[in-house]
Amino acid sequence: MRPATARRMALVPDPALASAKLAVRDVARVYRSARGGKVSACADVSFEVHPGEFVCILGPSGCGKSTLLNMLAGLDRPDRGDVLIDGHPIAGPGPDRAVLFQEPALFPWMSVAGNVDFALKFVGVPKSERRDRTMHWLAKVQLSRFAEAQPHELSGGMRQRAALARALACEPEVLLADEPFAALDAQTREILQAELQRVWLDTGKTVVFVTHNVREAAFLADRVLLMSAPPGTIVEDRAIDVERPRNVDDPALARVVAGIHAHLIEEVNKVVAREIGSA
Amino acid sequence: MSRVRSVLREVWPRLAAIAILVAIWQLVYQSGFFDKVVLPSPLQVWRALGHDLGNGVIWRNTESSIVRLLIGFTVSVAAGTVFGLLEVASSFFERSFGSLVVGLQSLPSIAWLPLAVLWFGLSEQAVLFVVIIGSFPAVALATMNSVRQVPPLLQRAGRTMGASGWRLYRHVVLPAAIPGYVGGMQQGWAFAWRSLMAGELIIASANGLGGLLTRSQQNLETPTVIAVMAVIVIIGMFVDLAVFGTLDNRIRSRRGLLVHQG
Numbered sequence: 314m315r316p317a318t319a320r321r322m323a324l325v326p327d328p329a330l331a332s333a334k335l336a337v338r339d340v341a342r343v344y345r346s347a348r349g350g351k352v353s354a355c356a357d358v359s360f361e362v363h364p365g366e367f368v369c370i371l372g373p374s375g376c377g378k379s380t381l382l383n384m385l386a387g388l389d390r391p392d393r394g395d396v397l398i399d400g401h402p403i404a405g406p407g408p409d410r411a412v413l414f415q416e417p418a419l420f421p422w423m424s425v426a427g428n429v430d431f432a433l434k435f436v437g438v439p440k441s442e443r444r445d446r447t448m449h450w451l452a453k454v455q456l457s458r459f460a461e462a463q464p465h466e467l468s469g470g471m472r473q474r475a476a477l478a479r480a481l482a483c484e485p486e487v488l489l490a491d492e493p494f495a496a497l498d499a500q501t502r503e504i505l506q507a508e509l510q511r512v513w514l515d516t517g518k519t520v521v522f523v524t525h526n527v528r529e530a531a532f533l534a535d536r537v538l539l540m541s542a543p544p545g546t547i548v549e550d551r552a553i554d555v556e557r558p559r560n561v562d563d564p565a566l567a568r569v570v571a572g573i574h575a576h577l578i579e580e581v582n583k584v585v586a587r588e589i590g591s592a
Numbered sequence: 593m594s595r596v597r598s599v600l601r602e603v604w605p606r607l608a609a610i611a612i613l614v615a616i617w618q619l620v621y622q623s624g625f626f627d628k629v630v631l632p633s634p635l636q637v638w639r640a641l642g643h644d645l646g647n648g649v650i651w652r653n654t655e656s657s658i659v660r661l662l663i664g665f666t667v668s669v670a671a672g673t674v675f676g677l678l679e680v681a682s683s684f685f686e687r688s689f690g691s692l693v694v695g696l697q698s699l700p701s702i703a704w705l706p707l708a709v710l711w712f713g714l715s716e717q718a719v720l721f722v723v724i725i726g727s728f729p730a731v732a733l734a735t736m737n738s739v740r741q742v743p744p745l746l747q748r749a750g751r752t753m754g755a756s757g758w759r760l761y762r763h764v765v766l767p768a769a770i771p772g773y774v775g776g777m778q779q780g781w782a783f784a785w786r787s788l789m790a791g792e793l794i795i796a797s798a799n800g801l802g803g804l805l806t807r808s809q810q811n812l813e814t815p816t817v818i819a820v821m822a823v824i825v826i827i828g829m830f831v832d833l834a835v836f837g838t839l840d841n842r843i844r845s846r847r848g849l850l851v852h853q854g
Contacts, residue, residue: 388748408754418749421847422767431763435753465848483753 333361333400334487334519335385340394341544342380353544354380358394360538360547367513367520369530371573372540373581378523382491385521386412398487408436411480413493417472419464419479426451426460429479436483450478453512470501477509481516490522494529503561506532510558527577531569532559539576542583549576632815640815641822649804650823656799657788658827660716664723665784669777672728676735686736693729701726701787705794719791719800726787727780734776738769771843778836785828 342354355377362368370378383389384396387406396403398410406412419428429447438446451457454474464472473493480488494502506529513520513533524530530537531553539549551573555565614634620626621633632640644650675693679686704725708718742765750764792802801824808816844850 386752388751405756406748406751406754408752410752412749412752414745414749416745418745420746420749420764420767421849422770432753435755435759435763463846463848 332363334364334366334398335362335521336395336397336400337361337381337385338395338397340381340384340391340396342377342384342389342392353377355540355546356544357546358540360550362519362521364519365517367522367533367535368538369534369536370521370523370538370540371525371527371530371577372545373542373577373584374525375543375584376540376545376580377543378525378540378545379491382412382489382521382523385487386410386489388412408432408483409485410487410489411483411485413473413476413480413488413490415492415495417464417469417476419472419475421464424461424463425456425467425475428464428475429482432479432483438483446482450482451475453481453515454478454508468501469497470505473497473505474508477512481512481518485518487519487521490520492524493522495524495526502529506561509533514557527570527574528561528566531555531566531573532561537573539573539580542580542587548580549573629812630814632818636815637818637822640813641819644816644819650801650820653799653801653804653820654823654827656797657792657801660719660792660800661723661784661788664720664788665727665781667720668724668726668728668780668784669731671724672731672776672780673735673773675728675732677739679732679736680739690732690736693732696725697729697733701783702790702794705791709795714795714797716797719788719795719797722791723784723787727784730783731776731780734779735769735773738772738776739765741772742768771840771847771849774836774840774843778832778840781831781836782828785831789824 433443541548679690708721712718789802792800796806797803
């Protein structure tokens with residue numbers, strides 16, 4: 314355990330973490346509930362994400378996994394502990410970290426291409442380059458034909474693809490995803506998982522992907538971080554050594570899923586037991 | 593062709609209702625229950641309308657009313673927008689002046705007229721004052737609510753792209769608030785139109801539809817009174833449906849906010 318004073322000096326990049334793209338150290342976050350009580354979202358969470366790594370955070374609902382993602386995005390701050398990018402504390406949101414939300418969050422007053430173009434404009438890409446880059450990324454997610462469509466004219470899956478194109482077009486170093494496929498039907502979800510894997514293999518971004526779906530986590534991740542019942546901490550850090558590109562029906566993957574699932578069920582049961590106990 | 597048919601389908605129930613009302617009116621007229629001076633027949637009103645349109649009386653008065661309305665409405669949209677945005681920016685402003693404006697809305701704008709007459713005399717300014725005070729709260733409230741109701745998710749998305757402060761407002765929050773804002777303008781317009789008519793009516797201004805109504809009543813020109821009432825309704829509906837309705841429709845359909853009727 315390092316002394317607290319050393320942790321405070323996070324402004325100086327820590328050589329021990331030089332290899333980590335993202336680092337979360339001893340992070341805790343407490344929310345006030347509507348009834349005035351305190352709800353601990355996560356407690357003493359520490360992990361690192363290496364450059365180019367695909368990490369899934371998996372856990373029962375309420376375990377604070379979205380809270381962690383929001384802190385990495387700079388949309389929320391820890392009450393205790395440090396959240397670092399390249400060894401520097403994350404002070405706020407920024408275009409170096411693109412975020413995919415559960416809802417596509419496309420701007421409804423712009424076309425699909427307009428949405429991508431808007432993001433590029435904000436990052437400061439000159440107008441002359443924007444059109445090509447927009448079309449390049451829309452092609453990558455197979456939406457070229459829908460460039461001029463309005464978001465509401467697309468299906469849920471297509472909207473989420475558009476959101477992915479918008480996120481990646483800015484060429485962020487990190488992609489943060491908060492259950493982006495949770496609202497989609499099972500088939501669309503599988504197609505998008507495969508597509509995300511393909512795009513990730515192409516681009517080699519650092520990805521942190523939050524999900525409550527074990528199969529999704531096992532299919533996508535290099536490493537799965539399993540979180541406990543709330544207040545969430547990381548109870549397992551498991552590397553997924555299955556070759557890529559992966560196939561959902563790979564038996565090796567099925568074994569991994571079974572292993573994680575057993576552990577996750579234990580955690581979910583704790584939540585259930587607590588809820589029943591307090592009722 | 594199908595467009596004509598769909599317009600017809602929209603319009604015919606209204607035409608039917610008007611036809612039934614006119615028929616009842618004609619029957620009451622023929623029954624002799626009211627003196628013919630105070631209740632003219634539909635035909636007499638129709639002729640009065642034609643006559644006053646023909647000699648330019650209605651056009652002239654409509655023009656003065658519309659000019660007043662445009663001035664008053666422009667001022668109240670500008671003031672209401674600024675006020676609404678201040679309410680968004682400062683919770684103190686909202687809880688202090690904002691709550692006063694909510695109270696103001698429960699006071700019919702015409703109740704300001706006696707005071708306005710004391711301040712400005714029986715003048716143009718008195719009417720304008722009533723128009724502005726009548727429509728400004730609706731615009732202010734709609735501005736505030738439309739900005740407040742912008743989904744937080746869109747703001748978060750904008751922030752993750754590096755937008756913050758004024759840029760976030762200019763490019764994400766304000767565009768997202770436009771449908772609600774236009775709805776507020778529409779409501780403000782309706783308040784402005786009613787306040788204007790009431791103001792003109794009471795001040796009996798030398799020009800304007802409200803004044804024409806009062807003068808016709810004083811001269812016992814009942815057919816003109818009813819004809820002018822019809823003109824007021826038609827203008828109000830035209831602006832509401834054709835101007836704001838079309839604008840609202842265009843904005844909403846572009847954003848997929850329209851519920852299409854099968």
